[in-house]
Amino acid sequence: MEPESQITKRREFYGKRAIDGQALKKLIEASLIWLRTNQEIVNALNVFPVPDGDTGTNMVLTMQAAYDEIQNSGDSNFGKMIHGVAHGALMGARGNSGVILSQIWRGFARCVGESETLDGETFVRALSEARHTAYKGVVRPVEGTILTVIKDAAIAAEDALSETGNPILLLEKVISAADESVEHTPELLDVLKEAGVVDAGGKGLYYILEGMLRYIDGLPLDTSLTTVQPLSSLVLDNSLESIEAGQDWEVIVDFRSQGAIDMVNFYNDLENMGTSIQFGEGDGIYRLHIHVPNENYYAPEDYIKNLGIVTKVAKENLVDQMERQTNGCLEQEPEIMPLEPGKIGVIAVVPGSGIARIFASMGVAAIVKGGQTMNPSTEEIIREIDKLPTDNVIILPNNKNIFMAAKTAAEFSAKNVTVIPSRTIPQGLSAMLCLVPDGDIEIVVSDMQAALEDVETGEITTATRTVELDGVKANKGDIIGLLNGKMVVSSHRLDQACLELLNFAHADHFEIITLFYGKDVTVQEALQMQDTVRSAFPEQEVEIHEGCQPHYHFIVSIE
Amino acid sequence: MPTAIVTDSTADIPLEIAQELNIHIVPNILILDGKEYADGIDISRHEFYERLPYLQIPPTTATASSGTYNRLFEELIRLGFNQIISIHVSKRFSGVFNAVSVAAQPFGGRIHVIDSQQVTLGLGFQVCDAAEAAQSDAPLEVILNRIKGVRSRVRVFAMLDTLEFLHRSGRVSWARARIGNLLRVKPFIEVKDGQAKRIADVRTRRKGFERLLSLLKNLGPLEKLALLHSNAENEAEKLLEAYNTKLPSNPFIINVTTTIGTHVGPNGLGFAAVVKTL
Numbered sequence: 077m078e079p080e081s082q083i084t085k086r087r088e089f090y091g092k093r094a095i096d097g098q099a100l101k102k103l104i105e106a107s108l109i110w111l112r113t114n115q116e117i118v119n120a121l122n123v124f125p126v127p128d129g130d131t132g133t134n135m136v137l138t139m140q141a142a143y144d145e146i147q148n149s150g151d152s153n154f155g156k157m158i159h160g161v162a163h164g165a166l167m168g169a170r171g172n173s174g175v176i177l178s179q180i181w182r183g184f185a186r187c188v189g190e191s192e193t194l195d196g197e198t199f200v201r202a203l204s205e206a207r208h209t210a211y212k213g214v215v216r217p218v219e220g221t222i223l224t225v226i227k228d229a230a231i232a233a234e235d236a237l238s239e240t241g242n243p244i245l246l247l248e249k250v251i252s253a254a255d256e257s258v259e260h261t262p263e264l265l266d267v268l269k270e271a272g273v274v275d276a277g278g279k280g281l282y283y284i285l286e287g288m289l290r291y292i293d294g295l296p297l298d299t300s301l302t303t304v305q306p307l308s309s310l311v312l313d314n315s316l317e318s319i320e321a322g323q324d325w326e327v328i329v330d331f332r333s334q335g336a337i338d339m340v341n342f343y344n345d346l347e348n349m350g351t352s353i354q355f356g357e358g359d360g361i362y363r364l365h366i367h368v369p370n371e372n373y374y375a376p377e378d379y380i381k382n383l384g385i386v387t388k389v390a391k392e393n394l395v396d397q398m399e400r401q402t403n404g405c406l407e408q409e410p411e412i413m414p415l416e417p418g419k420i421g422v423i424a425v426v427p428g429s430g431i432a433r434i435f436a437s438m439g440v441a442a443i444v445k446g447g448q449t450m451n452p453s454t455e456e457i458i459r460e461i462d463k464l465p466t467d468n469v470i471i472l473p474n475n476k477n478i479f480m481a482a483k484t485a486a487e488f489s490a491k492n493v494t495v496i497p498s499r500t501i502p503q504g505l506s507a508m509l510c511l512v513p514d515g516d517i518e519i520v521v522s523d524m525q526a527a528l529e530d531v532e533t534g535e536i537t538t539a540t541r542t543v544e545l546d547g548v549k550a551n552k553g554d555i556i557g558l559l560n561g562k563m564v565v566s567s568h569r570l571d572q573a574c575l576e577l578l579n580f581a582h583a584d585h586f587e588i589i590t591l592f593y594g595k596d597v598t599v600q601e602a603l604q605m606q607d608t609v610r611s612a613f614p615e616q617e618v619e620i621h622e623g624c625q626p627h628y629h630f631i632v633s634i635e
Numbered sequence: 636m637p638t639a640i641v642t643d644s645t646a647d648i649p650l651e652i653a654q655e656l657n658i659h660i661v662p663n664i665l666i667l668d669g670k671e672y673a674d675g676i677d678i679s680r681h682e683f684y685e686r687l688p689y690l691q692i693p694p695t696t697a698t699a700s701s702g703t704y705n706r707l708f709e710e711l712i713r714l715g716f717n718q719i720i721s722i723h724v725s726k727r728f729s730g731v732f733n734a735v736s737v738a739a740q741p742f743g744g745r746i747h748v749i750d751s752q753q754v755t756l757g758l759g760f761q762v763c764d765a766a767e768a769a770q771s772d773a774p775l776e777v778i779l780n781r782i783k784g785v786r787s788r789v790r791v792f793a794m795l796d797t798l799e800f801l802h803r804s805g806r807v808s809w810a811r812a813r814i815g816n817l818l819r820v821k822p823f824i825e826v827k828d829g830q831a832k833r834i835a836d837v838r839t840r841r842k843g844f845e846r847l848l849s850l851l852k853n854l855g856p857l858e859k860l861a862l863l864h865s866n867a868e869n870e871a872e873k874l875l876e877a878y879n880t881k882l883p884s885n886p887f888i889i890n891v892t893t894t895i896g897t898h899v900g901p902n903g904l905g906f907a908a909v910v911k912t913l
Contacts, residue, residue, distance in 0.1 A: 437817040509820065509836045523835065530842060587839040590818070621817060635839050 083294030090244050090292050094193035097157035101146055103288045104161055108139045109297040110287030111280060118283070121276035123267050124563065125539040125550060127627040130449035131276035134171030134477075138178060139284065141168020141453065155190040162186075166484065167455040173277035175454070175480035176210055176222050180281075183209025196241035203230040203250070213480075220265025222277030228257035229285070247289055254282045270545055323351055323367040326392045327376045330361050333384040337362075342383075349375045361387060367394060405429055405595050405624035410436035410443060417465040419513040420520055424472045424504055425452060425482070428624030431501055431592060431631075438508045441466075450626075451478050457485035461493055468517045469493045470524065474504035476561075492517070496524045499561065500533035501592065501623075502633030532586075533560055534577045534632030536570065555629070570601075570629060571608050578613065583634050589616050590633040592623030597630070605630070638769040638778060639716035641707065643698070643731050644674040645724040645892045646759040647861075656766035661707060663731065663894045664697040671697075672893075680890045684866035684901040693803050696894040698731040704738035708746055718775050722749045722762050722782065725829040729894065747775075749782060752829035755891050756861040756907035757791040785909055791826040792834075792850050793863060793905025794843040798822050800900030843904070844870065848877050851906060859909040861887040865896045867904050874904065 090099065111118075115132040122129025145164025146157050162185040165178035187205035188198060207230040211217050232253030236246050261275040262268040268275055290297055327350075346353050350368035357363070362384070366376050377389050410432040415421045421441035426432045427450045432443045442460040444452045461469050469491055473482045476499045486493035494517075498504040510523035535558040539550040550556045550566035557565040557577035565576040574591075583589055589609060593602040599622075606620045623631055642648070644662040653660055662673040665683070668690070672678040687694070704721070711719055721739065726732045732750050739746035751758040764785045768778045795801065798820065820836035821843050837843040851860075851874075860882055862871040871888050891903070 434817045505818065506838075509838065512833070512835050515834070587841060617819075619819065635842070 086292055086294065087244065094195050095154060095243060096193050097152045097154050098150070100154055100157045100161070100194070101143075101149070103291060104139070104143050104146065106291030106297055107284040107287040108136070108143050110290055111139055111283045112136045113298060114283050118276050118280045120541075121273045121279055122540070123271045123273060124545070124558070125271075125541045125543045125552070125556065126535075126537050126558075127540050128450060129276070129540070130451065131171065131173045131280060133449045134174045134451055135177055135277070135280040135284070137449070137453070138165050138169050138171075138174035141165060141455075142178075142181065144168070153190070153192055154194045155185075155188050155192070158185040158188050158194075166488075167453065167458075169454045169481055169484065170449060171451040171477045172480045173222060173280060174451070175484055176213065176277065177281065177284075178454075178484075179210045179213040180206045180226055183207070194243070196243045196246050197237065199243055199246055200230075200233040200237045203233045206230065218265065220261040220263070220268060221275050222281050224261060224264060225254050225257045225275070225278035225281050229254045229281075244289075244292060247285070247292075251282070251285045251289055254278075254285055258282050267545070271543055324370045324394055325368050325373060326352075326394050327364075327366050327368055327373075328388075328390040329364045329376050329380045329386060330388040331364070331380050331384045331386045332361055337383060345379060346376075349379070405622070412436045412441065412443065413439065415441040415464055415466060416513065419466055420468045420470060420511065420515065420517055421464040421466045422470045422472060422508065422511055423457070423460050423464075424508070425457075425474050425478050427475075427501070427626065427628075428595065430622035430624035434505065434592075434621060435508060438505070439511055439513065440508065441469075446475075446478070450475065452481065454481045454484045454488070457482055458488055461485060461489045461491060467491045470511075470521065471495045472498045472504040472507055474498045474501050494521050496521065496528070498528055500535070501625075501631050502531045502533045502590070502635075503528045505633065506531040506635070530635055532581050532634040534558065534574075534581060534630070534634065535628050536573055536577065536630040536632070537628045539566070571605060574605060574609065574630060574632070575612050577632065578609065578634070581634050583613055583616060586616060586634050588619065588633075588635050589613060590619045590621065590635075592621050592625065592631040592633075594623055594625045594627070594629050594631070596626075637716050637772070638718040638720060638775060639711045640762060640766040640769050641704075641711070641719060641721040642758065642762045643723055643729075643735075645729065645731075645754060645894050646722075646762050647755045647863075647889050647892050648759045648762060649887060649889070652763065656763060656770065658762055658766045659707065659711070661699045661703060663699060663729070663892070665694055665893045665897070666697060667694045668692065674893050678893070680893060680896065681866060683893045684890070684896060687800075687896065687901055693800075694893075694897050696729070696897055698729060698734045701734045701738040704735050705741075708738065708742060712742070712745070717745060719746045720749065720765055720769075720775075720778060720782075721746060722751050722758065722765065724754050724758055724894075725752050725826075726750050727829050728754055728831075728898075747779070749779075750829065751782075752786060753789060753791060753907075754826055755791070755863055755895055756887065756889065757789050757826055759861070760789055760859055760907065760909050761785045784912075788858075788910045788912065789907060790854060790910065791863075791905065791907045792847060793824055793826075793899070793903055794837065794840075794847060795822050795824065795899050796840075796902035797900055800898055804898040840870075844874065844877075847874060847904065847906065851878055851908065854908055854910050856911040857882060857908050858911050859884055859886075861889055861907045863889050863891050863903070863905045863907060865891050865899055865903040866901045870904050874906070 115136050118132030119129050142161045142164040146160040151157055162181040165181045169175040169178040183206035184202045187202040207226045210223055210226050217223050229250045233246055233250050236249040258274050258278045261278055349372050350366045352367040354365040377386055380386055407429055423442045424435045424440045425444045427446055441464055444456055444460055446452050471482045473479050479497055482495045486495050496507050498507055506527045507524040510527050512520055539552055539554045539556045542551045545563045548563050548566055554566045555570050555573040556563055557573045559581050564580050565573055567573040602620050606618050610618045641659045644660055662676055665672045665674050721735050723732045723735055736748045739748050751761050761782050765778050765782050768781050822836050823834050824831045825834050862875050864871040
């Protein structure tokens with residue numbers, strides 16, 4: 077903790093009616109750190125109980141890009157710095173929440189203009205502009221999302237201005253309003269209520285604002301040292317692309333503590349033992365998760381025994397897990413035929429190397445991998461657009477959370493770029509079939525749009541929490557099936573879930589069923605599934621392909 | 636001065652029409668398991684398409700020799716024809732045009748060898764129109780112009796059941812060069828300017844059928860129509876039924892020549908249509 081005097085000085089500083097560029101930099105850094113600390117809490121607020129909830133990570137990466145843009149600048153001009161933040165956020169925006177966040181910064185910056193400093197009044201006006209810009213950036217604004225939170229925050233700021241011009245007091249009012257607004261989102265959006273969560277994007281925005289105040293008040297931002305996360309937010313799946321050197325075992329120790337735990341020493345001791353430390357609390361027990369090398373095989377449980385009563389120890393061999401997972405899924409670059417200059421170039425965003433290979437075989441001009449959250453940044457997409465030797469470019473996002481970043485990239489580019497709104501991989505493949513590289517761009521675009529409707533998409537994954545949606549109940553750990561984005565089946569068994577999904581989709585009325593198997597499915601399992609499906613649907617052709625996607629055991633296309 | 640019209644069997648002209656219009660058709664040669672068959676004569680098309688997927692060695696096609704054409708031309712001249720127009724399948728698909736050009740050389744300009752830039756009834760319709768004009772004793776120039784006219788108004792589209800046969804035959808560059816389409820697709824082609832152009836793919840026959848129907852309807856009023864298939868007669872009939880539009884002449888339903896079928900494979904479906912002059 078910082079000395080009292082330093083905190084008081086800081087409150088005085090920000091309480092002055094003017095904040096400059098360097099002060100802003102500190103605030104942005106604080107927002108970033110606090111958001112990152114609470115990243116998993118936001119990630120866990122995914123409406124669907126699917127493992128690719130990544131609003132938290134997307135917003136962190138967006139804020140990181142914003143901070144990176146101004147990190148090395150010594151400029152004290154607030155206007156210049158906030159524009160830097162907005163530009164960084166724009167380029168680094170990932171996921172729809174990241175893009176909307178970048179629009180918030182953009183609106184804010186536009187209102188501030190070139191002002192040297194920010195005072196209370198400008199803060200209020202800028203928040204209002206931020207809100208309007210955010211709403212304008214969305215084709216169909218939905219209440220009960222980050223939009224509502226920025227709106228409520230802006231309104232609260234306007235109201236508070238009549239009482240005070242002190243930026244800190246205004247910020248406090250704004251944060252309080254944001255908090256209430258976030259808690260209120262389930263009342264505005266049914267799916268949130270059904271799923272029992274608040275809106276993830278809104279929560280992320282709240283943390284961004286709260287981080288600034290915590291910094292001003294001298295409160296710690298790196299909370300992992302002083303508080304404990306809820307058990308449900310621990311990320312325990314080791315879907316790493318590579319394990320850290322020297323880590324051989326994943327160890328999870330559940331225990332009941334015999335007294336308060338000295339968190340600082342606790343973490344220090346654990347850091348000497350291994351990596352990937354996570355510590356959670358819930359239902360009267362504490363859970364420690366850590367990766368250790370062979371020689372520390374017993375170290376975590378021995379250490380914990382001194383702190384409390386160990387109730388359970390689970391260990392998994394990381395190397396073996398890694399080898400089983402890697403499958404045939406080599407992370408090699410797919411063979412892409414170079415685009416002939418002037419022809420229509422298609423850029424596809426893909427979640428796995430197998431799927432990348434399929435798009436490559438169909439003549440795609442460039443592949444964008446989503447990265448850690450499967451959502452690429454605006455900049456990554458722009459880069460691919462620029463590299464193509466043509467002015468006519470088509471983007472297939474293949475995921476509704478990538479659509480906005482793709483649109484932003486398209487608008488930013490001077491080339492003639494069209495985004496075909498493919499929401500799933502099967503839709504993207506269906507659109508690819510319509511590609512005629514030397515055809516008329518307008519006809520190809522129109523054909524691709526129409527082709528999106530030609531295919532039904534199924535997704536099979538494991539439920540990350542117990543939930544009831546649209547009348548379908550799933551327990552955490554059950555295999556769930558989504559049809560065109562809606563959860564329709566739930567089962568204890570993978571094969572049963574697949575068959576039920578196909579039955580629900582009336583697959584017997586279609587011609588081809590295609591199964592793209594994910595990273596965690598072996599070839600044998602995939603072949604078995606193909607046989608199972610073939611027996612159940614003898615009139616249909618059943619194809620399997622290696623997809624190598626994470627999280628989804630199977631992506632199914634029915635056409 | 637009567638003009639004789641000659642073509643090869645890739646024109647797919649029904650026998651009765653050929654006889655009625657006095658068209659001389661020279662059969663191409665199909666080489667199957669080492670034996671030679673005259674296209675449409677020695678082996679039925681239906682039988683050919685049944686056997687096609689099981690053949691160990693892919694069948695090859697050959698043109699009738701220059702000698703065969705040479706003898707035909709001599710015979711025609713002996714019968715009293717002063718001019719002969721010999722119209723053939725696109726140079727790109729077959730060596731027949733070259734073979735006939737060689738055969739025509741000794742005849743001092745009386746034989747006009749024409750590259751139709753088309754195939755199957757895309758070629759056949761040009762031939763029929765020429766033959767009609769020849770029967771009413773139109774002068775050479777007129778006949779040649781009419782051929783050009785039909786060529787500019789004929790549209791040929793087809794859906795192949797698989798890329799396999801095209802790939803094997805090596806006749807079409809884009810089918811040779813593919814890096815291995817991982818998803819099994821049914822290619823769509825248009826025959827235009829003497830080439831087979833790939834115009835997108837489909838995955839299912841249903842979608843392919845819809846697309847063919849839509850292409851057909853978008854052509855507007857037609858003078859002539861032929862539904863083409865390779866052992867997919869039911870579907871061809873369904874397509875005609877779905878098109879459901881009155882035509883000035885009876886549409887043909889044709890099981891295409893083996894010389895095309897070899898490269899296209901069974902279960903192909905398409906059409907050749909002559910759009911009405913405006």
